[in-house]
Amino acid sequence: MAIMSSPLTFQPVLDRIAAEIGQTPDRGHPADYIPALAACDPHRFGMAVAELDGTVYGVGDWRQPFSTQSLTKVFTLALDLAREADELWEHVGREPSGNPFNSLVQLEYENGIPRNPFINAGALVVTDRLHSQTGDAAGTLLDFLRAESGNDGLAINEDVAASESAHGDRNAALGHFMASYGNIRNPVPVLLDEYFRQCSVEASCADLALATGFLARHGIRADGSRLLTMSQAKQVNAVMLTCGTYDAAGEFAYRVGLPGKSGVGGGVIAVVPGRCTLCVWSPGLDEHGNSVAGVTALDRFTTITGLSVF
Amino acid sequence: MAIMSSPLTFQPVLDRIAAEIGQTPDRGHPADYIPALAACDPHRFGMAVAELDGTVYGVGDWRQPFSTQSLTKVFTLALDLAREADELWEHVGREPSGNPFNSLVQLEYENGIPRNPFINAGALVVTDRLHSQTGDAAGTLLDFLRAESGNDGLAINEDVAASESAHGDRNAALGHFMASYGNIRNPVPVLLDEYFRQCSVEASCADLALATGFLARHGIRADGSRLLTMSQAKQVNAVMLTCGTYDAAGEFAYRVGLPGKSGVGGGVIAVVPGRCTLCVWSPGLDEHGNSVAGVTALDRFTTITGLSVF
Amino acid sequence: MAIMSSPLTFQPVLDRIAAEIGQTPDRGHPADYIPALAACDPHRFGMAVAELDGTVYGVGDWRQPFSTQSLTKVFTLALDLAREADELWEHVGREPSGNPFNSLVQLEYENGIPRNPFINAGALVVTDRLHSQTGDAAGTLLDFLRAESGNDGLAINEDVAASESAHGDRNAALGHFMASYGNIRNPVPVLLDEYFRQCSVEASCADLALATGFLARHGIRADGSRLLTMSQAKQVNAVMLTCGTYDAAGEFAYRVGLPGKSGVGGGVIAVVPGRCTLCVWSPGLDEHGNSVAGVTALDRFTTITGLSVF
């Protein structure tokens, strides 16, 4: 099979994938726990690839903003790690959970220390700590995403944040539960507000592929400054690969073979270290909460290009 | 830091690592559940790197045979996958377990389907299926290891196998438990005998680095024939990265950043896809059952050479 | 109330038990999660027996008010059952939990339905429902205790309630968690306020032995009116016997052989159906949260009098 018509561009690959996805009828179902997500059309599809220098290729709805949801966990992790370094790992683990993303079971057996920063409990700890460091966790995140994407129009959808809060009992339970073990420092309602706002940032595939670039550049931001050490950037990639797609991380590693992170808004970001970053969006989810078309598109991408880490 | 005195050889890297390890006093404790392992000196240390063409570099006790134990789970997985392909995945999962390697808890919640092929329950399923395919699971493994390493002297230590069997109640429980769900086809005592014999193969770092080569060569054996498809080889690497070091897989990915598999005999194998394979041996284990010096040596290797997949 | 001196009196039994307890040095440790409880002297000891007609016998600190804590779970259960009957059992189970009293694990596996009304999760459901029925759960409880004990001075210690609230993250987690399953009807903060106030009622052994009388009288209150049907009264006794002392219910049934309920304030109530009710208080707790001297005293009582249900 001829892989790419030109070694200089990913465009033909994206076009081919979009064509294949267009012929796939089964797209799963959008998340239905809040109205704003349930209303999404599962046939929307966008995909973007950003090269290290900021060149972006895209197809379909790649410029359409969508609800980032858990994708932001990658950025808050990096932003806190940049400030706290290994101190963070005393409060959240780095192991796959083997349980659904919002389970309390493992949390109880491990005395309030979440297994990893990408399950909800772990992300609450990261947000709590970033908020203590900065006084404005959601704002710090938004500033970072704007800077990396070059898109000053990125914003929090406050209606979505309010809707998340109104359906937030499970996350409130997680927050109070960890607080009972002394692993949360801010008042739980304050933490929840920061957390739900951070989940409600809207951005496009293009924005997010660009914003993820520092993980392919071994820690270097778009402006050339260093956010993470090389070692820390590798660590974030490792955590993404082992824990980034809920309790289907093994399946994702097996099929896609890249560090990746999914969100219930239908977005998936992925990293080819030293080469490029990707973001796919399609709102229909599988039973694990991962975008059906998103994972399929990434699977096709690594198969066609051979760009798996394995 | 100057990384390698010559781009053509890993020898200086190995020498430097061995020197560093030699100055590290804390080596953990050998496995103590059977006498043959408990008697090992935790200060023994060997390391080998095999390039794709079979060139091997080594340091320390790199030619000393040791008890492979769970390292063989990688090879039986590949040998069965080569025969059964995706049929295997209906009987064993590919997700990290989040529980100790010999736990029955998750097995019960998932109706006798083990989480992955590298926990004991999963390896028993793989051995059971390979035995049904070949009529001689342990012999098939031994033939493969001899062929790939070029060492016809490789053998099963029958005393160790007998000792494993005498202390095998936990594995017997796993076997009967899965049999109660219909997920074991051979009589449990037959299966256990094959399993304990396979764990009791003895080989050196040099042998094992060579035998792992097919995973760096995308499925191609030492003689140039194909064992696994490219996709299957990547899949085995993905399962190693996410599940290869018991409930410390996240930690291993984070520190080492390579697909790897450890055994309680103190061995660790690792793969740099497209580049080389490694085997380290040092019998002292940490609380997760991974070789203390072995993991440290691999951590140093990827740091010095930059050869992490991330 | 007259203390009888006839040969039919329980007084000599109580005196003998108090003398034995006085010579027992090991009393456990008071609950230490809030200052008000931690300050209690573990050598305090009181015990009262109330006959069906309201005659009360007592020894030691039997007239000393103490923090009732989980003892009130028995009364709120009865008060809600009197209003809702079997409707209640669709929202809380009747099975022993086999887990600590504040565990979230079992709750998760059973979709937000607590195992029984005496673990904290179950008591929260009962309080939530009683509050919906009455508009004032804590007030309804207090009125009942005053009426049955004939002691209008019974009151809620608001300082203790505030202290419970300040250390209430675990209960907040339970409340939000069940709310996420739709099993809580009031706003969680409102529910928690009612719950902590109800736990903070102070009463003496005499008060509580009298207030428990309806369970020995097969549902009949002190004034002769019926609170529960005979069948319901037996059901409450059954739940007390199987679930009344946290994860030591089997041990309590084995040693004492009576329906009983303990609280972390050091109180224990028990029922001899058709004969009498008991309350013991001593603040030192064992590792399960049950009063050391309290359980010992009840064990001695049933041994001396032969009044076990078995």
Next chain:
Amino acid sequence: MAIMSSPLTFQPVLDRIAAEIGQTPDRGHPADYIPALAACDPHRFGMAVAELDGTVYGVGDWRQPFSTQSLTKVFTLALDLAREADELWEHVGREPSGNPFNSLVQLEYENGIPRNPFINAGALVVTDRLHSQTGDAAGTLLDFLRAESGNDGLAINEDVAASESAHGDRNAALGHFMASYGNIRNPVPVLLDEYFRQCSVEASCADLALATGFLARHGIRADGSRLLTMSQAKQVNAVMLTCGTYDAAGEFAYRVGLPGKSGVGGGVIAVVPGRCTLCVWSPGLDEHGNSVAGVTALDRFTTITGLSVF
């Protein structure tokens, strides 16, 4: 044995219950894991009551032998307790399990010590210990049942025992699992053979009501000799009440209010301490493994006679 016709007789109660049961269409389904049990007609129904002096009343199939299954756990517990006293409780607990009868989960969290003697794991420990004490656990049981029932014809159905063994992987797993913790003393295959033979004793409602008599007589056997101390007899009753009907013990206590034990052969025995013993048989089971008509019949018995312990 004489069937009384005096006003003190239980006969009219049994006749009334049998008539009611006869009009109840839903009988559940027989156990189907072995052919011998699956073949039972769920409309068979027998019930017997034995008074303390050995007078027996019966109705329906009360003289029909059936497979005792887990009912024998009560007798082996008593027989070992008579020999070992409290030593036994260091190897098996007395707490309800909150999990299905053959779960391995709790066993793992508690290091090989089963929660109570009536889940399969606990019964295996009791049988193992009784076998060590007597050299013939199943024979000791059979001798006891023959003596108490006065029926020398009681026997083990060896076909059923062989069938149990052929489907015994789950129990084999439990046995090996506890052996891995050092909590089994005999070779696991020997233990399993004893266990399956003991489960395969066949006896009638009349036989079993009589054989249970020692628990209503506070430890005294049919011949007037003492098997258990009064305290031990109460303890066995307490364990029956809290743990006797798998994970429906709370439900049974709530509905029936008597110490009881069920078996998957459809039998249920129950004790009214100081008054009488009962045995009901009907092969149709509910989802917890308890006889549907058996539990209903006992529920009706305590309601009609008022003989609940509560």
